[in-house]
Amino acid sequence: MTLELTRETVGDTRPAGAPTTADHSADDPNTVVLSYEQVEALGRDLDELRARVVADLGQKDRDYLYSVIRAQRGFEIGGRALMYLGFFPPAWIAAVGALSVSKILDNMEIGHNVMHGQYDWMREDSYNSREFEWDTVCPADQWKHSHNYLHHTFTNILGEDRDIGYGILRMARDQKWNPYYLGNLGYATALMLLFEWGVMLHDLEAENVIAGKRKWSDVKGLLKGMWRKAGRQVLKDYVVFPALTGPLFIPTLLGNATANLVRNVWTYSIIFCGHFPTGAQTFTSEECANETRGQWYLRQMLGSANITGSPLFHIMSGNLSHQIEHHLFPDIPACRYPEMAEEVREICERHGLPYNTGPLSRQLGSTWKKIAKLSLPNFMTRDDDDLTVIVEREPASAA
Amino acid sequence: MSIRSPQTRSQSRPVAARSGRWNRLVGSIVEAALSPHPVDRYLELLDPMLTWRDLRGEIVRVEHPTARTVRLTIRPTRQWRGHRAGQFVQLSVVIDGVRHTRCFSPANAGSGPDGTIELTVTANEDGLVSKHLARHARPGDVVGLSQADGEFVLPETDPASAVFISGGSGITPVLSMLRTLVSQSFAGPITFVHYAPTRHDVAYRAELAELEQAHPQLDLRLHFTREADDGHFTVDHLDGVPALADADVFVCGPAPLMDAVAAAHADLGISRPLHREAFTLTAPVVADPDSADGEVRFSRSGATAANDGRPLLDQAESAGLTPESGCRMGICFSCTAVKKSGCTRNVLTGETDVESDKQIQLCINAPVGSVEIDI
Numbered sequence: 001m002t003l004e005l006t007r008e009t010v011g012d013t014r015p016a017g018a019p020t021t022a023d024h025s026a027d028d029p030n031t032v033v034l035s036y037e038q039v040e041a042l043g044r045d046l047d048e049l050r051a052r053v054v055a056d057l058g059q060k061d062r063d064y065l066y067s068v069i070r071a072q073r074g075f076e077i078g079g080r081a082l083m084y085l086g087f088f089p090p091a092w093i094a095a096v097g098a099l100s101v102s103k104i105l106d107n108m109e110i111g112h113n114v115m116h117g118q119y120d121w122m123r124e125d126s127y128n129s130r131e132f133e134w135d136t137v138c139p140a141d142q143w144k145h146s147h148n149y150l151h152h153t154f155t156n157i158l159g160e161d162r163d164i165g166y167g168i169l170r171m172a173r174d175q176k177w178n179p180y181y182l183g184n185l186g187y188a189t190a191l192m193l194l195f196e197w198g199v200m201l202h203d204l205e206a207e208n209v210i211a212g213k214r215k216w217s218d219v220k221g222l223l224k225g226m227w228r229k230a231g232r233q234v235l236k237d238y239v240v241f242p243a244l245t246g247p248l249f250i251p252t253l254l255g256n257a258t259a260n261l262v263r264n265v266w267t268y269s270i271i272f273c274g275h276f277p278t279g280a281q282t283f284t285s286e287e288c289a290n291e292t293r294g295q296w297y298l299r300q301m302l303g304s305a306n307i308t309g310s311p312l313f314h315i316m317s318g319n320l321s322h323q324i325e326h327h328l329f330p331d332i333p334a335c336r337y338p339e340m341a342e343e344v345r346e347i348c349e350r351h352g353l354p355y356n357t358g359p360l361s362r363q364l365g366s367t368w369k370k371i372a373k374l375s376l377p378n379f380m381t382r383d384d385d386d387l388t389v390i391v392e393r394e395p396a397s398a399a
Numbered sequence: 400m401s402i403r404s405p406q407t408r409s410q411s412r413p414v415a416a417r418s419g420r421w422n423r424l425v426g427s428i429v430e431a432a433l434s435p436h437p438v439d440r441y442l443e444l445l446d447p448m449l450t451w452r453d454l455r456g457e458i459v460r461v462e463h464p465t466a467r468t469v470r471l472t473i474r475p476t477r478q479w480r481g482h483r484a485g486q487f488v489q490l491s492v493v494i495d496g497v498r499h500t501r502c503f504s505p506a507n508a509g510s511g512p513d514g515t516i517e518l519t520v521t522a523n524e525d526g527l528v529s530k531h532l533a534r535h536a537r538p539g540d541v542v543g544l545s546q547a548d549g550e551f552v553l554p555e556t557d558p559a560s561a562v563f564i565s566g567g568s569g570i571t572p573v574l575s576m577l578r579t580l581v582s583q584s585f586a587g588p589i590t591f592v593h594y595a596p597t598r599h600d601v602a603y604r605a606e607l608a609e610l611e612q613a614h615p616q617l618d619l620r621l622h623f624t625r626e627a628d629d630g631h632f633t634v635d636h637l638d639g640v641p642a643l644a645d646a647d648v649f650v651c652g653p654a655p656l657m658d659a660v661a662a663a664h665a666d667l668g669i670s671r672p673l674h675r676e677a678f679t680l681t682a683p684v685v686a687d688p689d690s691a692d693g694e695v696r697f698s699r700s701g702a703t704a705a706n707d708g709r710p711l712l713d714q715a716e717s718a719g720l721t722p723e724s725g726c727r728m729g730i731c732f733s734c735t736a737v738k739k740s741g742c743t744r745n746v747l748t749g750e751t752d753v754e755s756d757k758q759i760q761l762c763i764n765a766p767v768g769s770v771e772i773d774i
Contacts, residue, residue, distance in 0.1 A: 051748060057496065058495040058496040058497075059493075059495050059496040060496070061496060062493070062496035063496075069440075069444070070444055073441055073444055077441075116732070117732035117735070120732065120735070120758060121496075121497060122493075122496055122497055122498060123497055123498045123499070123500075123757070123758070124498050125453075126436075126437060126440055128758070129732045129735065130735060130758070133435035133436070134435065135435060135436075144731070144732070144733065145725070145733070148725065148726075148730070148731040148732060148733065149725030149726055149731040149733050150725075152726065152730055152731060153725065153726040153728070153730065153731060229435070232431070232434045232435065233434070233435075235431055235434075236431060236432060236434050240428065240431050240432050241432065244432070296728075330730050331729075331730060331732065
């Protein structure tokens, strides 16, 4: 499907602010046409939803965050303690499981969300976007730059959102193919296994350093920060805790490495389902120049995809299973996304817009299929896209 | 006799030196093991009073000396370094999920690290925290604390004559000074002038009366501003103060009282400088949200600019500053900085905010009148 956001005004006979539902073009049922005013109405609906939830934030959201922190610390301490029984295989497996859950909760439902400023309104020390550090090798400040700023502002804009392919993968048909991308599946697999290291290196923009677009002096500070943060993480997981278990040094080290690996595979899988399943759109800089708030909302919606699942699944994914709601409202506590999702979906239906969601198996399968197809040049593969969204970029009166 | 700082940090050093090296080793292993999270983020889940670095306090006693006041006795954690009479502490409580921090001056005599902290809080109509404490504080509650701070303290050398003037809840720092002088057997004359709306609004009336009885050199002068034949400060209220020309005068209270005392102090030609501690009774008045007047002060860099009504990030950049920024639309939090004081308006929602010492996003907040930003 090709969701196209076009700058051109479609249908200059259309009066401003006329129909409230989108037109499905008569000759092509897979084309949705939205007027300028319809997009602005969509923006107002979403702003109203946002204001309502923000006004309601309070003790129960704080209690929720602390309950997740409590659970995470419990799994962490439990996992570290079980490593002392690491000579007994079931205990070792339980230890790895507990530690994996701890790291996943820390990185996703706590770290990712706190670092987004979702809980800044609590004005609590440590649990705010300025101070929080997470249990992974990437320094918080660098991640906030590449993620909160670049990825969330320029979501799915080719050439600006470095999360499209992370500088190493081909994730959109509009990315120019070259023989390097024959290895797309291999690079993606390596990224999945080493995800925390990939996330750490992300803000370096290594490909730009190699291409000479970024000077070494610009990245020296970043490298220093990585060295410091990664050093502490490595010291903790591969020296201090193994040493604290004495003769079980090796089993503990392997256990900690396995927990980091489990976390890597899980977070990679959830994150790749956020923007890459079939139907999630990419855009060009020209399309997005001077966009209005409504147009920004629309781009966030069309560029993101949700994953369905149980409440526990949503918590373990840091509610990134509600990627659409997260991209519309990145600074609202993620525990509110499930309730907001019902309304967002209703708003989408009312405006005739797609709402991309599906079970993990389907979204993940679709993502891997895309990675495989995009390793080949476009002429060798079929474009799966089946819906076009055409948007009037300017008010009809100005056209 | 001399009045000494009660801060006795050095007293604990010999003990610390003996076990210091061992403690430091264990400490660095614990911190390395729990990295990147501070140790206190684990301990607080077990017991909020069990702290590694943070200073907190447990409310051990709650009294209501008058209808509008609450007196809290607080036992601080081991990090407490004590306070000098007249200093303040920052106390923080969580109200509907949000941590609010306010300054209060302990009323007890200056004390060392082992002491408790006595705070008397007057529930103010506009005071979110004071009302919350007056209604909801219970023994066993744990509050956030800062170390004592402030320059409103007794001088290093004994005053020839001590004059304390306070209004309303401004009584607490000067009562702390009075109690300190008395406990140190200060022999010089002390004049204690206090203003309250009625006789029922003096939180420490009984104790003040007792102190006056026990210490003949203490002259207690209570004035009730809403009672007949009495009223606000005039210079007559200092008639007959011994050695007034060389007295150390300490004043704490609402702005009109402070101003009147400062004027009288100058008129009387008192040789010693006036000691004063301002406190704000009410939140700053919200100006017309669409007006663009006043001045924007960027306190860390020292830059100032006339407020032109645009978001603070734009105004900072026009003033030649380069604060960290990103999306410029309120989503990435890169430009978050502390607003020290003033009123701001969120340009997306139109909401105004008058709270001081609060993190705000510079890109979507515009000043309403004068604002001070810590960049």
